[in-house]
Amino acid sequence: MLMKAKHVNKALEEAVPLRNPIKIHEAMRYSLLAGGKRVRPVLCIASCELVGGEESIAMPMACALEMIHTMSLIHDDLPCMDDDDLRRGKPTNHKTFGEDTAILAGDALLSLAFEHVAAKTRNVSAERVVRAIAEMSSAVGSQGLVAGQIVDLASEGKDVSLSDLEYIHVHKTAKLLEAAVVCGAVMGGGDVIEIEKVRKYARCIGLLFQVVDDILDVTKSSKELGKTAGKDLVSDKATYPKLMGIENAKKFAGKLLGQAIQELDYFEADRAAPLYHLAIYIAGRQN
Template sequence: MATKAKYVNKALDAAVPLQHPMKIHEAMRYSLLAGGKRVRPILCIASCELVGGDESLAIPVACAVEMIHTMSLIHDDLPCMDNDDLRRRKQTNHRVFGEETAVLAGDALLSLAFEYVAAKTTRVSPESIIQAIAELGSAVGSEGLVAGQITDICSEGTQVSLSKLEYIHVHKTAKLLEASAVVDDVLDVTKSSAELGKTAGKDLASDKATYPKLMGVDKAMKLAGKLADHAMQELAYFEPARAAPLYYLADHIANRQN
């Protein structure tokens, strides 16, 4: 996993060179290269390898997914959204570069994600590239990430059902990372800001819809374990050696501490 993360980091660094206009590229690089677990791009690469592909085939889409994820974090931290000051153990983008630049940095990363897939993908049919771009667009748009975000915003201060909470997290984090969303909710109320690298207790302070709020910490952790177990069961259909990285990811996501 560490080797895959290094490969992703190297590609991301090259994808956003420090060039004119300097301020926007500084802001893009600040958040994109701030660290993080790189779970999403690693998941993308491991999934490609699972069905017989190799790392080089998957890296453009893997980087695009991380660009989109970083955009969502930059925008999510803005004063008009969650108004957060800490992300990945650093000041949030808007605290360093200002709100206007942070918005534009997120916009630029979103645009770059699609450009990167189109320009950098090789040894793949044009039809498959178009399909990948369409899937990315669907995942981030008004029926995907944005749908989850707007439902989350509209649910603040209200009592939501389990089905609505699942809708929020499935759309904000994607179905493959639903277990991670449950664990993230739990960590928000059980860990400190220093341990998390971001502001702890923010969901509670904002009266957001979360799994611990709805069902309690213990039941929420049991749900995360159940989701991870289900993911592992799905992997049983594949060759064990190829599925090994995804087994590791499922276990890591369900048992992570930050």
């Protein structure tokens, strides 16, 4: 992860140089280059390599996914959304640059993501590039991240069932993680069976990511998390610990991890090892 994240960071630095208009590019770079574990781009690259592709083939898509993820964080932190002051251990974008610039920085990153994939991808057929872009688009739009966010906002302070909560998290968090893995496999030349296997794997780790996030929100401090702890409790949001209790939420996380690993049994162990360990990492992360 450290090695691949280093490669991703270098590619992101090159993708968003500081140029005119200076303020908007400063705001874009502030959040995009603020650190983070680069889970989505690393998953994309690992999935590409799993089916026989090379890192260079997947890198533009990997960067695009991180741009979209960063956009979602910038917008999610806005006062009209989750109203947060801290992200990745730093003041949120709107606290540093103002709400107007933060909104535009998110918009610019979203637009650049699609441009970057279309313009920078090499040695991949146009058919596969278009297929991957369609997958990425679906993950972020009204049937993906936006759907999860709008239902999440509408659910604050209300009684929410486990199925409703799963809908929120599948769309708000898991869809983009799924897109990362599927797009990597598509770019790498994966066949129908391989792509379906990694999709099922990704759905499990996507939901797993959010279950762990919910648990960390009530068990860790803001300093440990790098973002404001206890926000879900203050906002009266539905979470897995709230609906299931912390111990049952941990058991559910373990079940999801087991299902994800099972999907990887189809592949050669050596090639599947990065995705296997990424799943373990997601389950055991502490921030």
